[in-house]
Amino acid sequence: MHHPRILCITGATRGLGFALVERALALGDSVIGTFRDETRAKDLFNLARQNERNLHVVQLDVADEYSCATLVKRLPSSIDHIDVLVNNAGINSTSRDIADPRTAYDLGSITTAALDRMMHTNAFGPIFVTRALLPFLARSFQKTNENNRSMTGLTHHIPIVVNLSSRRGSLEEKTTGGNYGYCISKAALNMATRALAADLEPMGIVVVAVHPGAVRTSMAQPDARTSPAEAASRLIELIDRLTPANHGFFLESDGTRRPW
Numbered sequence: 001m002h003h004p005r006i007l008c009i010t011g012a013t014r015g016l017g018f019a020l021v022e023r024a025l026a027l028g029d030s031v032i033g034t035f036r037d038e039t040r041a042k043d044l045f046n047l048a049r050q051n052e053r054n055l056h057v058v059q060l061d062v063a064d065e066y067s068c069a070t071l072v073k074r075l076p077s078s079i080d081h082i083d084v085l086v087n088n089a090g091i092n093s094t095s096r097d098i099a100d101p102r103t104a105y106d107l108g109s110i111t112t113a114a115l116d117r118m119m120h121t122n123a124f125g126p127i128f129v130t131r132a133l134l135p136f137l138a139r140s141f142q143k144t145n146e147n148n149r150s151m152t153g154l155t156h157h158i159p160i161v162v163n164l165s166s167r168r169g170s171l172e173e174k175t176t177g178g179n180y181g182y183c184i185s186k187a188a189l190n191m192a193t194r195a196l197a198a199d200l201e202p203m204g205i206v207v208v209a210v211h212p213g214a215v216r217t218s219m220a221q222p223d224a225r226t227s228p229a230e231a232a233s234r235l236i237e238l239i240d241r242l243t244p245a246n247h248g249f250f251l252e253s254d255g256t257r258r259p260w
Contacts, residue, residue: 002028002236004027004028004029005084005140005157006029006030006031006140007030007031007032007083007084008031008032008084008085008086009032009033009034010034010060010062010087010088010089010125010126011034011036011062011089011090012031012033012035012044012057013033013035013036013037013040013041013043013044014040014217015215015228016164016212016231016232017088017089018043018047019227019228019229019231019232020235020236021033021044022229022232023233024236025051025055027236028054029054030054030055030056032056032058032079033048033057033058034058034059034062034071034089035058035060036059036062036089044057045057056075056076056079058071058074059074060074062120062125062126063097063120063121063124063125065128068128068129068131068132069132070132071129071132072132072133075136079136081137081139081142082133083137083140083157084159084161084162085130085133085160085162086162086239087125087130087161087163087164088164089121090122091117091118092118092181092182093105093114093179093182097117097121098114098118098181104118104180104181104182105179105180105181105182106178106180107177107178110181115181115184115185117181118181118182119184119185119188122182122185122186122189123185123186123188123192126163126189126192127192130161134203134205137200137203137205138203138205140157140159141205143157158204158205158206158242158243158244159203160205160206160207160208160239160242161200161205161206161207161208162208162209162239163192163209163210164209164210164212165189165190165193165209165210165211166186167211168182168186169183169185169186169188169189169190169209170190170250170260171260172260173259190250190260193248193250194248197247197248201247206242206243206244206247208242208246208247208248208249208250209249209250210235210238210250210252210253211250211253211258212234212253213226213231213234213252213253216228231253234254235253238251238254238255241255
């Protein structure tokens with residue numbers, strides 16, 4: 001059963017991030033959707049105009065530590081807690097942030113600059129965003145406990161952090177060369193998920209890494225078959241089913257565990 005809540009979704013301007021915003025709104029959730037570049041956020045702003053009460057659009061560059069640290073200052077005053085954080089923002093070697101895809105992909109061409117950019121976006125960003133929003137996630141846990149004790153306004157929520165990872169970040173499944181930047185950064189995100197899980201467990205916050213599948217986005221491989229809408233629907237359904245028993249796991253969107 002779906003219970004309306006407040007979600008923060010990073011990288012919400014297109015692809016899976018935008019589809020997650022649409023799906024959450026359709027289910028009656030309130031959403032904070034972040035964008036980095038206003039010139040590329042037209043669809044998100046249009047959606048916000050159609051959902052003035054439930055969609056709040058906020059600027060955020062996850063690769064910039066200061067932008068993450070000051071995120072709270074840009075949140076609307078009406079937001080006093082966050083139930084779910086989806087760290088979705090990410091890049092691969094074909095991103096506009098990488099001038100030459102080979103510098104993040106091929107052994108003979110990789111550069112520190114390209115790898116650094118991918119690490120800051122895909123691995124460090126989720127850590128800094130999670131840290132910035134910890135007070136809001138902790139407040140979600142407090143509100144749930146208060147509601148459970150009073151038995152009024154029961155929410156059935158547990159605060160959740162979802163790090164969108166990839167099977168390409170799995171050490172066990174890496175059997176081919178190349179794609180250094182993406183694979184290394186997603187493997188680092190998986191380790192960050194484990195560390196965050198240990199740190200946030202005493203606060204009652206569930207942390208998981210999720211491989212959303214091969215989704216047809218600008219970052220996808222040519223054989224990607226799942227539409228963003230389908231992937232978003234499955235991911236929201238997974239979030240609805242998450243419990244403390246899933247804490248610290250690397251999951252498929254259907255809830256099965258993946259190898260680290």
